[in-house]
Amino acid sequence: MxxxxxxxxxxxxxxxxxxxxxxxxxxxxxxxxxxxxxxxxxxxKEYSVLQSPVSYYTTINLPQGDIMQGFYFTKDAKFLFAVVAKKEEAGAEETYTLYRLSPTGNILDKMIMKNCGHGTVLAIEENKGEVYFWSDVPTGIKGKRLVRFKYKPNVIYYPSSSELEKYDNFGDTEVVYPVINDNYIILCRKTPSSWQAEKRFLVDVKSGKDEIISSIEIPVNLYWMQGITADSDYLYWLSGDTNGEKLPMLISRFRFSTGKMDVQLPLNYGEGTGGEAEGNYKEPEGLFLYQDERGAKSLFVGVVTGSYIDRNNKVFAYHSEENFVKFLGLKSQDIPKNPQVMQQKAITGPDGRWLFYVRAGSKIFDTLENFKGLATIYCEPGVLDSPSSDTSCRILANIQDVGIGNLINIDWKNRMWFTSIIKSNGALLPWQRVSTLGTSDTDWMNLQLLNGARLAWSYTPQYRQVNNRLQLKGSVIRGTSDIIGNLPVTHRPLRQVRLPVVGDGSLNTGRMTISTNGEIVINFNGLEAVWIDCEIDLNI
Incomplete structure (x- = not known):
């Protein structure tokens, strides 16, 4: 029934x-x-984010002169990651650094992938609250190997590191660039004669199953690849060389369901206010499709401009309506890099950490040459004009005007302060030891020589303070003036002091005068060079 x-x-x-x-x-x-x-x-929503108007988002504050290769947001937009590649040794594989930044581009920490390649395209995966990246590394035999690793600040990984999960079924080509979109992973392979993007299930790749769902052959005129990302059925492809000299800068969209390209847009933004790219340099670098938990999407595009020592790593976006409001809120917290017009209002980034990050081999002065205001600076070990060049340090900058101001630093042992004045000739004056906490004693410090004066007989002119007494040592050859040096404010006598000085092996004497303004004047009296060894009481 x-x-x-x-x-x-x-x-x-x-x-x-x-x-x-x-x-x-x-x-x-x-x-x-x-x-x-x-x-x-x-x-x-399948109209594609490329139908939205493009807008500037931020400039990623990477170490001076560095060019990003790619960038990646976490789903909650709490963190932004960026990749920088370096060729450190001739004949060796490149090394890339993976920086973790605030969502508006200020560095928080980093990890280094030593000899692991260029880091051109990575895939970001979030799993149980942890952030993982997929990349390819050299195998040492042929081609590249697909790997997965957890982001860990302040560590160095190598191609052989046990922390790298290796997937050997998906390599053996020149590159294996991965992109993750929800449950899928796109493996973009390059051989000498072709580019192919393969769509696979992520779970299959993790289990070692070699099965392609669908694939796309990339046209030869787009081989100068600068970024890849994916969105459901779509593959987005960024291409073009520097200034579009040989190949135009383009964003192309392909569909896995058809294997064909259906949209292509010129990358006609990124220049400065004058209509030309800063430093006459413009190159597309990085492409990332962001999608939050609601499904709202944004396609981020990287554009690098600027001279070799002053790169501007700009990020633009095609936002859905919801994300435009979301990222506008984040952008409002952004602190401009090297502001030239406006007075700086905050001394740290929006996350409370340092405002500027200076990488080993770079200079603090170069970072601050166009800066005005207060700022905190983090220096890696090896910064060329750092007071603690063998260790990392944090510095407070107080720049009254462009090229005029001072810097204060406490060293890694938490016991010494330094200060330095920025000069207009593109350098810092020598760092000076101000005091030791709890005592007035200082270590030996090099005397700042002036007017062409230089050391004689390999004995560097130096000074130090022991209690209230100033000690000088070393030897000096006269320059263009009798004024051979200057002492910092904390090491100057209360009254002018005159002392005899002698030459090497000579009975003739000259006269050294140390003034209350710190000036050291030597009447050489016919001597070419003199010893300045002496000790004076600063309080008499």
Whole structure:
């Protein structure tokens, strides 16, 4: 006997209706949505973010002169990651640094992938609250190997590191650039004669299963690849060389369902206010499709401009309406890099950490040459004009005007302070030891020589303070003036002091005068060079 329901629907029809509704939750890509409404909502957004107007988002504050290769947001937009590559040794594989930054581009920490390649394209994966990256590393035999690793600040990984999860079924080509989009992973492979993007299930790759869902052949005129990202059925491809000299700068969109390109836009933004790129340099670098938990999307595009020593790592975005408001809120917290017009209002980044980050081999002065205001600075070990060049340090900068101001630092032992004045000739004056906490004693410090005066007989002119007594030592050859040096404020006598000085092996004497303004004047009296060894009481 047939069962009838209201509106005369029999049981068999009712079951078929349920099945039909269930099947309708599956979209054309095989994704099962929780509700039919979710599927329809998702398809309504399929117009592509490229239809949105492009807008400037931020400039990533990387170490001076560095060019980003790619960048990646976490889903909650709490962190932004950026990659910088360096060729450290001739004949060796490149090394890339993965920086973790605030969402507006201020450095928090980093990890180094030593000899692991250029880091051109990585895939970011969030798993149980942890951030993982996928990359390719050299195998030492042929091609590249696909790897996965957890982001860990302040560590160095090598291609052989046990912390790298290795997937050997997916390598053996020149590159294996990965991109992750929800449950899928895109592996973009390059051989000498082709580029192919393969779409696979992420779970298959993790289990070692070598199965391609669909693939796209990239046209030869787009081989100068600068960034890859993916969104459901779409693959976005950024291409073009510096200033578009050989190949134009383009964003191309392909569909896995057809294997064809359906949209292509010129990258015609990124220049300065005058209509030209800063330093006459412009290159696309990095592409990332961001999607939050609501499904709101943004396509971020990297554009680098500026001279070799002053790169501007700019980020632009095609936002959905929801994300435009979201990232505008984040952008409002941004602190401009090297502001030239406005007075700096904050001494730290929006996250409370340092405002500027100076990398080993770079200079503090170069970072601050266009800066005005207060700022905190973090220096890596090896910064060329750092007071603690063998260790990291933090510095407070107080710049009254461009090229005029001072810097204060406490060293890694938490016991010494330094100060330095920025000069307009592109350098810092020598760092001076101000005091030791709890005592007036200082270590030996090099005397700042002036007017062409220089050391004689390999004995460097130096000074130090022991209690209230100033000690000088070393030898000096006269320059263009009798004024051979200057002492810092904390090491000057209360009254002018005159002392005899002698030459090497000579009975002749000259006269050294140390003034209350710190000036050291030597009357050489016919001597070419003199010893300045002496000790004076600063308080008499």
């Amino acid at each position: 047939e069962k009838y329901y209201r509106a005369n629907i029999i049981e068999e029809d009712f079951i078929e209706l349920i099945n039909e509704v269930t099947k309708s939750r599956i979209d054309k890509y095989g994704n099962i949505h929780e509700k039919l409404a979710n599927r329809l909502d998702e398809e309504s």
